[in-house]
Amino acid sequence: MRRHIAPVSPAPGIVLRDGQTLINASGNDYLGLVHRPELAERAADWAARFGTGAGASRLVTGSFELHRQVERKIARFKNTEAALLFASGWQLNAAVLPILLAACAPARPVLFTDRLIHASLHHGILASGLRQNRFRHNDLDHLEELLDRAASEPGPRFIVTESVFSMDGDRADLVRLRRIADRHDAFLYVDEAHATGVLGPGGAGLSGEAGGVDLVMGTLSKAFGGFGAYVAGSQVLCDWLLNACSGFVHTTALPPPVLGAVDAALDLMPTLDADRARLQSNAAMLRDRLGRAGIDTGASSTQIVPMMIGAAEDALRVADAMREQGVLGIAIRPPTVPLRGSRIRLALSAAHSDAQCEAIAQAAITAWQSR
């Protein structure tokens, strides 16, 4: 007899928690692709045809034509010469940054980072042993000031930022960042985890707007509805990483079913303009409703809409009150966000119905008022 196993996420926009069915208002399945049949079908097809695992790392026997096919598709999608797949976005940032910075030896790179960059970027930089010159969040005047102040320091310059910030939902000005990087002969590294699939032409992210960045990464686990990550850039850099980056070389290659889902998502990307527009209009509606209720949503201009609260206990209380109304909104507290920066990180999906968006707004407002 087949046993029924309750799925954790039975439908787009819905999540099961402790037996309770909740509207998921804090996930990263921004386009609802996790439940698209095209992804599930290709994942099942590639599992049946090529097996459930790659069985080895890429440079041993784990590199199938499938990996190279998906990498070529990602490079076309990102409009770069080449791309490389990694096991996850966290692992990519933690592995690529140290090797990139170490490659400058004996020169000592001078690093400039946005104050709110993701933990995985910090981790990669930490491994390099280099000091960070941290500029105030999205404050490019401050970045220029720090660059000028470091003018006498020898060594190549690196600027590290995100195109959409994971906890604030605001965007970096990549056009200006590119100009600043060019003026200071700096290498620009951009994390597009939350823009990939969502923003830019065909969902290609924001790096294209700037006329390209030196190295760009993104994850395949959020809007792409799958798993894994990519780094995209010049052929020379990708070829070098393929041989030099331990986080690529010494780990098992992505399994065929995951690649199948990603491949199907890549094929769908040009057809999802209406979904991307719906996602942003869902977010605009939420920002508007919260704003009119007096709730601060920071500088959000994307599908990530933080409900700024301040104290961690208050954020937990608001999350509990939302849950009582059937909505899962996750309280994010320090050290993930700055001290007194606790918030509910609301993140919408194109798969949320109008009724679900309304329920999220209503639950958030009621919970905030009763905090």
Ligand code: PMP
């Ligand atoms: N970068 C950013 C900005 C992220 O928000 C995340 C995921 N939280 C990652 C990288 C890591 O990606 P992955 O989940 O694929 O490990």
